Amino acid sequence: MELAELLDIAEEWQKAQKPIRICCCTSTACQPTVSLAIKQALEEAVAAEDLEDQVQVCGVGCLGLCGKGPLVKIEPDEIVYEQVSPDQAPSIVAALKGETSAASKLEPEHPFFTRQMKVVLEHSGNIDPERIEDYIRVGGYQALYHALHEMTTDEVVDAMVSSGLRGRGGAGYPTGLKWATVAKSRGERKFVVCNGDEGDPGAFMDRSILESDPHRVLEGMAIAAYTVGADQGFLYIRGEYPLAIKRLQKAIQQGKRMGLLGTQIFETSFNFRVDIRIGAGAFVCGEETALMASIEGGRGTPRPRPPYPAESGLWGYPTLVNNVETFANVASIIRNGPKWFADIGTEGSKGTKVFALTGQIANTGLIEVPMGTPLREIVEDIGGGAPGYGSVKAVQTGGPSGGCIPADLFDTSLDYESLFRIGSIMGSGGMVVMDETTSMIDVADFYVEFCMDESCGKCVPCRVGTQQMHQLLTKIRSGEATRDDLDRLEELCDVVRHTSFCGLGQSAPNPVLSTLRYFRNEYEALLSDHDVV
Amino acid sequence: MDRLTLATIWLGGCSGCHMSFLDMDEWLIALAERVEVVYSPFADVKTYPDNVHVALIEGAIANDDHLKLIQQARRCTDLLIAFGDCAVTGNVTALRNPLSSVQDILQYVYVEASDIENTPPDEAGIVPPLLDRVVPVHAVVPVDVYLPGCPPPADRIRAVLERLLVGEALQLAGRELIKFG
Amino acid sequence: MTVKTLTIDDKLVSAREQDTILDVARESGIPIPTLCHLDGVKDVGACRLCLVEIASGSPDRPNRLQPACVTKVVEGMVVYTATERLKKYRRMIVELLFSERNHICSVCVANGHCELQDIAITVGMDHVRYEYVSPLCEVDITHGLFGVDQNRCILCTRCVRVCDEIEGAHTWDVAGRGIGARVITDLHQSWGEARSCTSCGKCVLACPTGAIFRQGATVAEMDRDRSRLSVLMTAREKREWIG
Numbered sequence: 001m002e003l004a005e006l007l008d009i010a011e012e013w014q015k016a017q018k019p020i021r022i023c024c025c026t027s028t029a030c031q032p033t034v035s036l037a038i039k040q041a042l043e044e045a046v047a048a049e050d051l052e053d054q055v056q057v058c059g060v061g062c063l064g065l066c067g068k069g070p071l072v073k074i075e076p077d078e079i080v081y082e083q084v085s086p087d088q089a090p091s092i093v094a095a096l097k098g099e100t101s102a103a104s105k106l107e108p109e110h111p112f113f114t115r116q117m118k119v120v121l122e123h124s125g126n127i128d129p130e131r132i133e134d135y136i137r138v139g140g141y142q143a144l145y146h147a148l149h150e151m152t153t154d155e156v157v158d159a160m161v162s163s164g165l166r167g168r169g170g171a172g173y174p175t176g177l178k179w180a181t182v183a184k185s186r187g188e189r190k191f192v193v194c195n196g197d198e199g200d201p202g203a204f205m206d207r208s209i210l211e212s213d214p215h216r217v218l219e220g221m222a223i224a225a226y227t228v229g230a231d232q233g234f235l236y237i238r239g240e241y242p243l244a245i246k247r248l249q250k251a252i253q254q255g256k257r258m259g260l261l262g263t264q265i266f267e268t269s270f271n272f273r274v275d276i277r278i279g280a281g282a283f284v285c286g287e288e289t290a291l292m293a294s295i296e297g298g299r300g301t302p303r304p305r306p307p308y309p310a311e312s313g314l315w316g317y318p319t320l321v322n323n324v325e326t327f328a329n330v331a332s333i334i335r336n337g338p339k340w341f342a343d344i345g346t347e348g349s350k351g352t353k354v355f356a357l358t359g360q361i362a363n364t365g366l367i368e369v370p371m372g373t374p375l376r377e378i379v380e381d382i383g384g385g386a387p388g389y390g391s392v393k394a395v396q397t398g399g400p401s402g403g404c405i406p407a408d409l410f411d412t413s414l415d416y417e418s419l420f421r422i423g424s425i426m427g428s429g430g431m432v433v434m435d436e437t438t439s440m441i442d443v444a445d446f447y448v449e450f451c452m453d454e455s456c457g458k459c460v461p462c463r464v465g466t467q468q469m470h471q472l473l474t475k476i477r478s479g480e481a482t483r484d485d486l487d488r489l490e491e492l493c494d495v496v497r498h499t500s501f502c503g504l505g506q507s508a509p510n511p512v513l514s515t516l517r518y519f520r521n522e523y524e525a526l527l528s529d530h531d532v533v
Numbered sequence: 534m535d536r537l538t539l540a541t542i543w544l545g546g547c548s549g550c551h552m553s554f555l556d557m558d559e560w561l562i563a564l565a566e567r568v569e570v571v572y573s574p575f576a577d578v579k580t581y582p583d584n585v586h587v588a589l590i591e592g593a594i595a596n597d598d599h600l601k602l603i604q605q606a607r608r609c610t611d612l613l614i615a616f617g618d619c620a621v622t623g624n625v626t627a628l629r630n631p632l633s634s635v636q637d638i639l640q641y642v643y644v645e646a647s648d649i650e651n652t653p654p655d656e657a658g659i660v661p662p663l664l665d666r667v668v669p670v671h672a673v674v675p676v677d678v679y680l681p682g683c684p685p686p687a688d689r690i691r692a693v694l695e696r697l698l699v700g701e702a703l704q705l706a707g708r709e710l711i712k713f714g
Numbered sequence: 715m716t717v718k719t720l721t722i723d724d725k726l727v728s729a730r731e732q733d734t735i736l737d738v739a740r741e742s743g744i745p746i747p748t749l750c751h752l753d754g755v756k757d758v759g760a761c762r763l764c765l766v767e768i769a770s771g772s773p774d775r776p777n778r779l780q781p782a783c784v785t786k787v788v789e790g791m792v793v794y795t796a797t798e799r800l801k802k803y804r805r806m807i808v809e810l811l812f813s814e815r816n817h818i819c820s821v822c823v824a825n826g827h828c829e830l831q832d833i834a835i836t837v838g839m840d841h842v843r844y845e846y847v848s849p850l851c852e853v854d855i856t857h858g859l860f861g862v863d864q865n866r867c868i869l870c871t872r873c874v875r876v877c878d879e880i881e882g883a884h885t886w887d888v889a890g891r892g893i894g895a896r897v898i899t900d901l902h903q904s905w906g907e908a909r910s911c912t913s914c915g916k917c918v919l920a921c922p923t924g925a926i927f928r929q930g931a932t933v934a935e936m937d938r939d940r941s942r943l944s945v946l947m948t949a950r951e952k953r954e955w956i957g
Contacts, residue, residue, distance in 0.1 A: 304784040456891050457890065491806070499803050501762070
């Protein structure tokens with residue numbers, strides 16, 4: 001494959017597009033069985049109206065507003081129909097000719113759409129994730145070509161460093177620095193690993209990216225592999241994501257067929273093979289050393305760091321481990337330049353962040369906003385506030401490792417440092433909204449129980465400490481606990497946080513600590529020796 | 534000098550701790566000059582008195598009677614000493630906890646594993662009902678001193694009582710004083 | 715060989731560059747409690763008892779807690795092994811271990827020869843503040859010579875490591891997760907049916923508690939010489955028979 005060929009494919013495919021495109025979301029949230037029926041009904045309706053030379057019906061990835069799915073989008077008008085059923089297909093097609101459609105329409109000016117800024121999700125909902133040509137049509141794999149032919153590996157590292165991109169898996173480690181370390185590490189061979197073991201309750205950013213734009217992640221991995229000197233990549237995806245796995249398998253095959261993956265990519269000496277490894281449902285495998293143990297075929301438990309994977313990872317070789325969303329940013333940074341990326345966001349947190357907005361909020365779904373966006377804008381404008389007449393009480397970010405942010409802190413800017421300061425974390429992007437009927441102790445206990453179930457059992461504080469925390473929280477919830485029990489819970493949080501082996505245990509107390517910080521009165525009101533004033 | 538009032542209580546345990554107490558042999562005579570035993574399996578006292586200085590609690594909390602007695606003891610005693618492993622940890626008495634419900638265990642012990650025809654005891658007012666779970670004393674009332682051992686050796690009991698009599702702090706440490714088992 | 719100089723508990727000590735903090739502390743007579751560590755096999759850093767504080771060098775940043783068994787010495791490092799904070803954490807970790815399964819010293823074969831019991835004394839644990847979990851645990855005595863009582867297992871994985879690294883049989887492994895994790899033989903068969911087991915008894919030597927024992931041993935009779943394992947490793951790796 002040469003650049004000219006790539007551009008030819010893009011042009012050809014662009015020409016093949018018809019003036020009007022009806023895009024049907026075929027991602028997991030829109031229930032593929034229903035949306036495929038909708039797609040078929042729309043195709044039949046287009047045929048019945050004899051519009052086939054003007055109108056094309058295509059399956060696309062996630063359109064974002066998952067809570068109102070199945071969604072259908074009309075291009076170029078950007079009209080989105082919500083909660084579509086197959087029998088509405090004729091009326092949607094009729095509306096193309098100016099008639100009023102029976103299907104409920106979301107205006108393009110809806111704040112859910114206008115307040116977002118899409119980088120990672122730029123093609124999500126626009127292209128057919130099962131066709132590599134559609135990705136090429138929108139500029140796909142040009143960044144890889146550019147990196148291979150026009151940039152040295154040092155230049156790519158520099159670009160990543162100056163872009164300011166930080167790991168999107170949760171910890172926010174500077175991506176460029178990590179790439180530089182792996183590039184410098186000596187090893188007979190090296191590996192690139194994409195961490196797609198997304199496990200936070202309520203989080204589905206990575207699933208959606210993988211389902212909607214799989215080639216974007218592969219391209220990012222290939223650029224990373226070229227940069228650090230790896231020839232083998234592994235995509236570790238949780239087994240609960242069958243559609244993502246299927247689409248990636250297809251994407252890898254297509255990439256190989258076109259010479260965009262495999263050997264001598266773009267007629268260079270760069271070889272890159274990608275294999276999928278499917279997780280077996282252990283949350284701890286999102287921790288990079290446990291993930292690598294799992295890829296190697298061992299029991300998914302963490303091992304001591306240092307040595308870090310960058311020095312000694314898979315089978316002892318230097319290994320670059322990045323999250324799905326991190327890789328999904330790479331092609332855009334190479335294509336548009338690091339400065340373009342660094343201009344988005346805040347001083348310490350560059351670019352955009354994808355969030356999965358769920359819970360008691362009007363507009364649930366997948367959103368992407370610049371770093372630094374105030375939480376209030378997401379909750380009230382994009383999310384539309386609590387459904388019905390309720391008011392939002394708190395937002396949980398960062399999943400089981402994160403914390404609850406009370407409504408009076410909604411003006412906090414969403415960036416790594418600000419969230420950490422108020423006792424939560426950016427995390428991978430799960431955002432669970434809770435209204436005033438929610439008990440914060442129930443929330444804390446939910447996450448603690450989650451960590452207890454997901455603890456691998458290797459170290460004592462996480463294995464037993466989370467169990468004891470859950471027992472104490474259960475006691476508090478039942479109204480039988482005393483002030484002593486609450487003290488003991490706080491003491492346990494301290495020991496689990498500071499002595500656990502890996503991030504799972506170290507962050508497991510966060511939901512308790514943050515709810516104690518902002519909603520202590522709820523705990524105290526339940527104590528049996530609570531002084532009634 | 535007024536003698537210290539001492540109680541010893543026998544809850545869910547085998548009485549081994551009390552036997553070990555008696556193993557202090559001739560020092561018991563010295564002790565008797567310093568303390569007055571106001572409630573104990575060794576003394577014929579029916580009700581737990583008010584204003585006890587020190588109580589040694591043998592055994593875990595396994596039934597309703599234990600629960601009532603320990604709560605009364607806590608109300609009426611200055612210093613409660615969990616005396617022996619059953620009081621401190623639940624120990625052998627608590628071995629039933631992992632097995633199953635009280636009903637199932639009674640059924641097994643009194644009926645299935647019994648070679649004579651039998652029924653689980655349920656004489657109201659005579660046989661105290663078992664608690665769902667056997668728990669150590671400190672799970673029910675605050676405990677001031679923990680004196681482990683199964684049983685605590687006589688020397689260990691004596692060492693603790695000697696410290697008590699001279700008013701020393703009772704933070705126990707070291708193999709001689711806090712080894713379980 | 716490069717020599718590194720560091721400070722442990724205000725004492726200046728020197729170490730070989732490949733040494734861990736635990737190695738050099740032990741050589742210098744500074745006690746650090748351990749449970750999962752076993753001389754002669756790889757360290758896993760799982761029990762968290764050997765956590766030490768490493769000075770951050772700045773008043774703004776808190777000291778780091780690192781397991782001494784897997785943390786290599788660094789020139790100029792300042793280490794504290796017994797701060798009030800560490801003592802508190804260690805005691806809590808031991809309490810958590812006692813609360814996890816049914817550790818009844820009075821009826822245990824290892825009573826008096828048990829590292830868990832010894833550590834409880836070292837950290838000053840006179841009672842357990844947490845509610846006992848009291849799980850129903852299996853006792854497997856299907857092996858002709860040995861038995862395993864899950865009630866007393868603390869998941870230190872010494873048995874797994876000696877079996878894999880010294881004997882080379884890898885009969886033992888861990889199954890399940892969290893509080894439900896258990897050491898297992900072969901593919902979770904009973905020990906008697908575990909065909910990979912060579913009955914060498916290294917796991918019996920390695921076990922810190924009464925979890926793995928010789929059949930026939932009764933209360934407090936299960937004594938063992940754990941140093942045999944490091945003698946074997948020294949013999950194999952350095953070809954020296956010492957001990």
